[in-house]
Amino acid sequence: MTDARKARLGLPQPNMADVARHAGVAIGTVSNTLNNPEKVREPTRRRVLASIDALGFVRNDAARSLAAGSSDTVGIVLVDMGNSFFVDIARGAEATLREHGMNLLIANSDIEIEKQLSYLEVFEQARVAGILLAPLDPHITKSLVSKAVSRPLVLVNYAPEDAQYAGVVADEHHGGYIAARHLIELGRRNLVFAGGPFQLQAVAERLAGVRRAVGETAGTVLSLVETTGMNISHGRTAGERIIAQEEHVDGVVAASDLVAIGIIQVLEQQPDLRIPEDIAVVGYDNNHFASESTTPVTTISQPGEEMGRAAAELLIAEIRGDGGAEKRTVVLRPHLIPRRSTIGTASPADLQNHTA
Amino acid sequence: MTDARKARLGLPQPNMADVARHAGVAIGTVSNTLNNPEKVREPTRRRVLASIDALGFVRNDAARSLAAGSSDTVGIVLVDMGNSFFVDIARGAEATLREHGMNLLIANSDIEIEKQLSYLEVFEQARVAGILLAPLDPHITKSLVSKAVSRPLVLVNYAPEDAQYAGVVADEHHGGYIAARHLIELGRRNLVFAGGPFQLQAVAERLAGVRRAVGETAGTVLSLVETTGMNISHGRTAGERIIAQEEHVDGVVAASDLVAIGIIQVLEQQPDLRIPEDIAVVGYDNNHFASESTTPVTTISQPGEEMGRAAAELLIAEIRGDGGAEKRTVVLRPHLIPRRSTIGTASPADLQNHTA
DNA sequence: GTGAAAGCGCTAACAG
DNA sequence: CTGTTAGCGCTTTCAC
Numbered sequence: 001m002t003d004a005r006k007a008r009l010g011l012p013q014p015n016m017a018d019v020a021r022h023a024g025v026a027i028g029t030v031s032n033t034l035n036n037p038e039k040v041r042e043p044t045r046r047r048v049l050a051s052i053d054a055l056g057f058v059r060n061d062a063a064r065s066l067a068a069g070s071s072d073t074v075g076i077v078l079v080d081m082g083n084s085f086f087v088d089i090a091r092g093a094e095a096t097l098r099e100h101g102m103n104l105l106i107a108n109s110d111i112e113i114e115k116q117l118s119y120l121e122v123f124e125q126a127r128v129a130g131i132l133l134a135p136l137d138p139h140i141t142k143s144l145v146s147k148a149v150s151r152p153l154v155l156v157n158y159a160p161e162d163a164q165y166a167g168v169v170a171d172e173h174h175g176g177y178i179a180a181r182h183l184i185e186l187g188r189r190n191l192v193f194a195g196g197p198f199q200l201q202a203v204a205e206r207l208a209g210v211r212r213a214v215g216e217t218a219g220t221v222l223s224l225v226e227t228t229g230m231n232i233s234h235g236r237t238a239g240e241r242i243i244a245q246e247e248h249v250d251g252v253v254a255a256s257d258l259v260a261i262g263i264i265q266v267l268e269q270q271p272d273l274r275i276p277e278d279i280a281v282v283g284y285d286n287n288h289f290a291s292e293s294t295t296p297v298t299t300i301s302q303p304g305e306e307m308g309r310a311a312a313e314l315l316i317a318e319i320r321g322d323g324g325a326e327k328r329t330v331v332l333r334p335h336l337i338p339r340r341s342t343i344g345t346a347s348p349a350d351l352q353n354h355t356a
Numbered sequence: 357m358t359d360a361r362k363a364r365l366g367l368p369q370p371n372m373a374d375v376a377r378h379a380g381v382a383i384g385t386v387s388n389t390l391n392n393p394e395k396v397r398e399p400t401r402r403r404v405l406a407s408i409d410a411l412g413f414v415r416n417d418a419a420r421s422l423a424a425g426s427s428d429t430v431g432i433v434l435v436d437m438g439n440s441f442f443v444d445i446a447r448g449a450e451a452t453l454r455e456h457g458m459n460l461l462i463a464n465s466d467i468e469i470e471k472q473l474s475y476l477e478v479f480e481q482a483r484v485a486g487i488l489l490a491p492l493d494p495h496i497t498k499s500l501v502s503k504a505v506s507r508p509l510v511l512v513n514y515a516p517e518d519a520q521y522a523g524v525v526a527d528e529h530h531g532g533y534i535a536a537r538h539l540i541e542l543g544r545r546n547l548v549f550a551g552g553p554f555q556l557q558a559v560a561e562r563l564a565g566v567r568r569a570v571g572e573t574a575g576t577v578l579s580l581v582e583t584t585g586m587n588i589s590h591g592r593t594a595g596e597r598i599i600a601q602e603e604h605v606d607g608v609v610a611a612s613d614l615v616a617i618g619i620i621q622v623l624e625q626q627p628d629l630r631i632p633e634d635i636a637v638v639g640y641d642n643n644h645f646a647s648e649s650t651t652p653v654t655t656i657s658q659p660g661e662e663m664g665r666a667a668a669e670l671l672i673a674e675i676r677g678d679g680g681a682e683k684r685t686v687v688l689r690p691h692l693i694p695r696r697s698t699i700g701t702a703s704p705a706d707l708q709n710h711t712a
Numbered sequence: 713g714t715g716a717a718a719g720c721g722c723t724a725a726c727a728g
Numbered sequence: 729c730t731g732t733t734a735g736c737g738c739t740t741t742c743a744c
Binding site: 381382383384385388395396397400419421422423424425 | 713714715716717719720721722
């Protein structure tokens with residue numbers, strides 16, 4: 001039947017047996033030339049390779065990983081591919097994985113918990129070597145992940161509370177801190193923190209960092225503008241509320257670049273307001289367009305690629321170590337990229353940071 | 357040996373046999389409950405399902421697709437995940453695929469031909485149901501694709517010259533045309549087309565469309581500013597050259613939003629130049645931040661999601677039709693989104709388009 | 713309906 | 729080094 005089918009369809013996907021026959025060797029030798037080249041003598045190896053080429057053979061990975069019990073591709077589930085932060089994470093992870101001869105397949109859960117689970121299951125079913133997960137909602141995630149997943153798994157951008165999984169996170173608190181410090185060092189004393197909702201873990205931590213910086217410097221005051229989300233439009237709303245505010249404001253820490261951009265858009269329309277002279281604004285994330293808006297936005301750069309690399313390292317360790325190791329959480333520090341929205345055109349050196 | 361290993365590792369991945377034993381049915385029945393539920397009586401079905409749940413069984417897709425000879429996931433290789441256009445394509449494709457019960461796995465070739473090939477091979481080896489490819493370079497691609505790939509394949513964002521593959525493309529010529537028409541209708545007569553290099557297929561076609569529009573209206577002149585790339589920095593360079601130009605310029609068609617933003621940044625620094633009053637600028641791509649810069653950029657919106665959906669439809673047809681059908685190329689038209697960089701704050705209605 | 717058995721294409725012992 | 733063989737976990741006839 002098999003041969004009949006092959007004949008009928010022409011030449012559909014030759015297999016190792018075909019290659020072996022063509023090369024006049026045993027099937028095991030073909031497997032070896034591919035997986036353990038050192039076990040095959042040069043002439044034989046060349047002959048097999050030639051046959052593979054002649055027949056256009058491509059090894060069936062389903063069969064391979066079924067027989068070998070392991071695969072060399074890892075999957076990553078990203079909450080939002082539209083966010084360059086996550087794209088950076090994927091890039092970093094891929095680079096490291098590649099150095100170890102592994103491949104990265106990406107799934108976009110698009111901020112839908114259902115899709116997240118669905119793709120987790122896809123990777124699970126595919127018996128990938130391991131899974132990287134940038135989860136949607138920490139709490140929902142925790143229970144569900146353990147339910148569906150039995151592959152090695154590393155969390156990215158979320159600190160697991162239990163020691164069930166290894167993870168990589170950015171130090172949000174530190175990010176908020178250096179953002180506020182930057183403004184304070186520029187002489188600003190009446191700060192606003194804008195963003196939200198505050199229940200979001202990341203937002204809350206950034207705010208805590210800001211609070212610490214403010215608390216450290218006497219005479220500095222902080223007011224809060226909570227938004228229902230972190231997009232441009234939310235930023236505009238925040239901007240209007242900042243303008244409406246009674247107190248004089250001279251510095252803003254926005255919880256995201258989009259919020260910062262929205263705020264800047266609104267502030268710039270006020271004829272008597274200049275940025276950064278009157279109000280300096282710091283964003284967060286270093287979204288690729290934060291440097292690209294007409295008033296480049298000073299921002300806290302998430303160490304996306306590094307996080308991806310670190311996550312990949314952890315995952316590889318788990319894969320190798322057979323789950324034995326302790327589940328570490330690596331914390332990476334973001335850094336500040338000064339741009340025009342806080343330092344104006346003062347220092348031309350800031351241009352160098354645009355590519356950071 | 358198998359049982360020994362299982363005992364040693366605890367309870368690693370139960371299989372269908374385990375489920376069958378647990379449920380007191382034959383292995384084939386387990387398979388049927390999963391794939392042909394109508395062939396199994398209700399009580400049996402429930403019992404099997406319960407066992408699956410109890411054991412935490414997850415079907416091994418490697419084995420499944422090996423046995424069944426087919427998979428239900430398709431892979432897409434994207435040139436650049438950092439570009440929202442491609443992310444949109446992936447989204448569209450995923451939506452359609454999902455409606456057909458299939459999954460989408462994404463690979464990012466990151467503008468490297470080598471990675472593109474590598475991932476093509478990964479998908480090939482995984483024997484995915486089909487492949488969507490947003491290729492890097494058309495010409496290099498053509499020869500290599502046919503070499504490594506034997507799965508159903510549909511090209512996205514590139515029009516295959518031969519009828520070897522089905523494809524989906526945007527009508528670049530039309531995009532250039534409506535961009536120029538827009539400026540002409542606004543009364544602009546001294547236009548500049550900025551972008552490059554002109555060898556790029558898309559750029560050349562956009563330029564051709566611009567030329568046609570210019571040619572249609574007497575008294576309209578066009579000059580060219582060729583850049584070596586399509587980023588912000590290239591846009592800045594272009595902006596400086598536009599300023600330096602002898603002739604009076606009142607309208608610019610930029611070959612990408614990034615170029616447009618760069619140009620705008622430079623022009624806005626000229627004290628005597630207002631946008632759009634003195635110079636109106638149209639971008640291209642509707643990159644998500646074109647609406648988000650402080651001067652929102654009028655742009656030509658690539659029909660990314662539609663392209664993804666169309667590509668997925670074509671691919672599904674190929675998968676079903678066993679490659680028999682003719683290889684169609686679907687052409688989708690981009691549309692113009694008017695924003696402040698050309699129409700100013702004139703029409704508040706343009707705000708509605710920001711989300712388009 | 714349900715059960716038994718023959719592979720899917722490949723890897724990994726093991727014998728020669 | 730090279731050939732043989734026994735599965736990996738699942739789907740799919742084909743009897744019962």
